[in-house]
Amino acid sequence: MPRRKKIVPKKVKGLKKPLQSPKGVRDILPNEQYLWDFVLNTARKISESFGYGKIETPIFENTTLFERGVGADTDIVEKEMYSFNTLGGDNLTLRPEGTAGVARAFIQNGMSRWPQPVKLYYDGPMFRHESPQSGRLREFHHFGFEILGEQSSIIDAQIIYLAWKIFNKLGLKNATVQINSIGCLTCRSAYKDLLTDYYRAKISKLCPDCRRRLARNPLRLLDCKEEKCMQVAALAPQILDCLCDDCHNHFKSVLEYLDSLELSYVLNPNLVRGLDYYTKTVFEIWPAGEEEESRQSSLGGGGRYDDLVELLGGEPTPAAGFSFGVERVIEEIKRLDLVKKPKIVRQVFLIQLGDLARKKSLKLFNTLMDSRILVAESLGRGSIKSQLKMANKFHTRFSLIIGQKEALDDTIIIRDMDSGMQEVVAMEKVVKEVKKRLAK
């Protein structure tokens, strides 16, 4: 006879369904913070050395800001925004990107009366309702910087240089700068017409997607990956040939500045950014690797946006900026194994036995901390054994043990964890004795 196990269900099936986070968001746990610190601290430091000041703008803004700023026809605004109505009847949106908010703050805080140009950097979460996959989340983080109130092309070059410098400092030396110019409003719309005409004539050779896209956004057809479309795209008119004199000269001089910085770049005539506010210079930073893969996961992007501030109701203010995706950069750093995880260093471990000792240990912990001794503890644990085990995990050089006897005598045991030698010292001398030993 098969013996039946007695079934005593601990859980009633289905009753205890653990709550999950919503789709596309994640927790950033203690053991990955060092990467975040590394990336953000590096970026902040370099930005500040370039004269940028930190700005924090709200995580949500009026929806109108993004509709007008990013552009009502863009994918971001059309289908990716977290918008909601408040109880008070406002329509707000969780920011999908940082530039529009900064531009709004520029206007609202009268920054046009500050010494020009105004240089700002920021970092924080952004939200886009997309279908998540690797390198793509619904809540993700940007680090970005903006420079407002300067039209000279040297600024474009400097921004690219700053971006490049940050990536370099992060160790991403093989990331490439992809650059293009999409002209100003005038030459771009002229180019769009030209492109539309060109594609209309070849519409039978296009894939269904591109036929559909043609009316909406002809620029997008340029980077379709269908074989047929690529053939058509290869012979399409290029925006660079259609720039007005001003835009043409501007771009030419940006490239000259980059040359003089000896910063290598890839001139990419198909680079088109998905936000409407860009004018003239646009650029992205792609990770090292095959071009096909790199373009899928651009690490960051930016460019000039001379019309944005005016579009939002401010005085005409030329500007440029850049931002990168913190998660993507961290992934790339992990992939290339660039940063070692720092070890937690603790100098002594505090052990306590018994009620009185436990009480004293709390105070001693503070005394040690105030004396700048790095101390670890496991005050909740009872047995000396388990506490020593913990001490071992922390790799401390010494353990300080207060037992019941020591608590009464007002003494403490200093144990050398390597040799196992122990010494009893008076409580008031602990700090001195520990420091003496640590100095050896």
Place this chain on the structure above:
RNA sequence: GUGGCUAUAGUGUAGCGGUAACACUAGAGGUUGUGGUCCUCUCAUCUCGGGUUCAAAUCCCGAUAGCCACCCCA
């Protein structure tokens, strides 16, 4: 939003129709107040819900989530 793949302890995996295994991690313990090695024990009914079957982690359907592609972007 569309299509494909996947879903087993905290982590990584095994099991491929007869009722869960291994490694690591974590917690407790191996007699009196002493760690690192070693040993013992504990922690999942197999994402959730439904169906087929005498029997399901294993097959089917649905939901959810992850991954990949398209799209787009960071």
